[in-house]
Amino acid sequence: MNRRLGRISVLAFLVGQILLGQVSLAQVSLAQGPLKPTNSTAPPTYSGVDSSIAQYLCAPDNLSTGAVLYECISKVYRFGIAFGAIALVFFVVLAGYFYMVGGETGKEKGKSIFKSALTGMAIILSSYVLLNFINPDLVKIKPIQPPIFSAADLPKCEDVGFQSGCVLPNGQVHGGGVAGSAAEAQYKPLIAKYAQAKGLEYCALSALIQKESTFIYNNVSNPPPDRVNTSIGSPPSYNVTFSSGHGIGLTQVYIYPGNSSRPGGEFGFSKPLTVQDLINPETSISAGAHFFGTLVRERRNNLRQAYDDYQAGRGGNSDPATLDKYMDMYAACKRR
Amino acid sequence: MFEFFEQHKKLILALAIAVVLGMTAILIFLTVRQQPATNNTETVNEPAYSFLQEDISQQDQYLMLLGKIVTEGYGTYSKSDYRGLLDVQNQATEQFKATVQQQINTMPATKNVSTVVDAETIKLENTSSSSATVRMRGISTEAGKQQSITSTVNLVKEGEYWLVDNITFAK
Numbered sequence: 001m002n003r004r005l006g007r008i009s010v011l012a013f014l015v016g017q018i019l020l021g022q023v024s025l026a027q028v029s030l031a032q033g034p035l036k037p038t039n040s041t042a043p044p045t046y047s048g049v050d051s052s053i054a055q056y057l058c059a060p061d062n063l064s065t066g067a068v069l070y071e072c073i074s075k076v077y078r079f080g081i082a083f084g085a086i087a088l089v090f091f092v093v094l095a096g097y098f099y100m101v102g103g104e105t106g107k108e109k110g111k112s113i114f115k116s117a118l119t120g121m122a123i124i125l126s127s128y129v130l131l132n133f134i135n136p137d138l139v140k141i142k143p144i145q146p147p148i149f150s151a152a153d154l155p156k157c158e159d160v161g162f163q164s165g166c167v168l169p170n171g172q173v174h175g176g177g178v179a180g181s182a183a184e185a186q187y188k189p190l191i192a193k194y195a196q197a198k199g200l201e202y203c204a205l206s207a208l209i210q211k212e213s214t215f216i217y218n219n220v221s222n223p224p225p226d227r228v229n230t231s232i233g234s235p236p237s238y239n240v241t242f243s244s245g246h247g248i249g250l251t252q253v254y255i256y257p258g259n260s261s262r263p264g265g266e267f268g269f270s271k272p273l274t275v276q277d278l279i280n281p282e283t284s285i286s287a288g289a290h291f292f293g294t295l296v297r298e299r300r301n302n303l304r305q306a307y308d309d310y311q312a313g314r315g316g317n318s319d320p321a322t323l324d325k326y327m328d329m330y331a332a333c334k335r336r
Numbered sequence: 337m338f339e340f341f342e343q344h345k346k347l348i349l350a351l352a353i354a355v356v357l358g359m360t361a362i363l364i365f366l367t368v369r370q371q372p373a374t375n376n377t378e379t380v381n382e383p384a385y386s387f388l389q390e391d392i393s394q395q396d397q398y399l400m401l402l403g404k405i406v407t408e409g410y411g412t413y414s415k416s417d418y419r420g421l422l423d424v425q426n427q428a429t430e431q432f433k434a435t436v437q438q439q440i441n442t443m444p445a446t447k448n449v450s451t452v453v454d455a456e457t458i459k460l461e462n463t464s465s466s467s468a469t470v471r472m473r474g475i476s477t478e479a480g481k482q483q484s485i486t487s488t489v490n491l492v493k494e495g496e497y498w499l500v501d502n503i504t505f506a507k
Contacts, residue, residue, distance in 0.1 A: 179496040183426035214423040303381040321452050327383050335398035
C-alpha cells in the first residue's frame, strides 16, 4: 500500500509539473515581454547547442530590468515541463513494457503502474478544478512586478555603474555619447520616465516620437499647417476640423473623423483625450507609451511589427519604407 | 480494456518500436542540425545593413545612419506631410534650417516625392572629430517616375550635437 501511495505521489508530481506548466504559459510570454531599458550590459551571445541550453539557464542576462527572478522561475518551469513530460512518457512506456513482456507478474505490475498514473492524474486534475472553482487566482502564477520609479527617485548613474541612457536624479538624461537633437533633448526626461514606466526601451519610444511628430508637441497631421494653433479663442478652439481624422501631439494619437476626442482606455487614461490633452507633452508621451507598450508586448518585442501596428492599426500593413525609417531612427538612437 | 491490448499485442509493440525509432531519428536530426547563431531581441530589432554588422565604431555607424535618415527625410515630402523635412530641420545648422524652411515655403501643392536610400552604398568620408561627409545612392520617386540619385550629406559637430550642414542630391 505504501509503495502504491509512493508511486501515486511521484506520478502526481510529474503530472503536476505539466499542469503547472499550462497555467504558467501566459507568464512565459510576459517574461519575454517588456523591452529592456537601454541602461543594460550587453547580454551574452549564444550559438549552436549553447542557444538551446541558454533558455534554461538562470544566469542574469540583463541586470537592469528587475525581472530576472521571474524570468528565472519561468525558465525553471519550462525545464520542469520538459523533464516531467519525458518522465511521464517513460513511466507509461515502462508500464506497457511490463504488461507486454513480463508474463503474469509483469502484467500485474504494468497494470499497477498504469493505474497509478491515471490515479495521479485524476488527483491533480481534481485539485486543479477545485482550486480554480474556489478562487481562480490560486492557480495563477503572477510575475513579480519590478518597482516603478519616477526619474526623481533614481540614484546617480555613477553609483549604480551605468554609463549611458541613465536617468539622473534631477531628471536629466545622461546620454553617455552624442546627443540626438536639441528638439529631442527637451523631452528626454519625460521619454525616459514613461519608457521605464511602460516597460519600453528609451530608444524604441524616442524613435516613435521622432517619426510621428519630429518632437513637435503640437504637431497635427492632415491637413497642413501641421501644428495645432493654440491661440484661437478662449477656451481654445483649434484649427482642426473634426470632420477629418487627425493625429495630434508628440505621439500622434489619432482622433477619428466625427469625434472631438479619443477614448482614453487603451492609452491608460480613464477619460477621453481631447486635442487640448494631446498637445500636452506629458499626456501625449504617457498615452503613446502606454499604447505602444501594449503593442510591443503583443508582438513579443518585435519592434518593426509593433511600429506597423502603431502606424496603421493592429495587423497593420504599412509601407515597408516607412517602417524602415522607424527602425533606422531606433538604430541611430542606440548608437548615440 | 486490457483484453484489447492482449489481442493486439504484436501490432502495438511494432507501433511502439516505430514511434521510438522515429522520435530518435527526429532527436538526432535536431541535435546535429546546424543552428543559426542567435543572440538577443536587440539584434532582431536592428536593420540588417552590413555596415551595422561590421567592426566599425558606434559613432561612425551613427553618422551613416544619420546620413540615411536625413537624406530620406529631405527627399520625402508632400504639401500634406513634410515631417521628414521638419526632422531634418531639427538636426540642422542655422544656415541649413533656413534652406529647409525655404523648401517648405515654396513647395508646390502638387509636389509628392519620396526617396529611399540603398543602405549598402553608404560611405563615410573625411571624418574628423568635428565634421564628416556621408555619401550614398538611392532612388527618388515622383509621380510614379523613378530616378537614381547620389546624396552627399555634410555633418558638423556643434557642442554635443551632430548637425546637418548641407545635403546635395546629384542625379
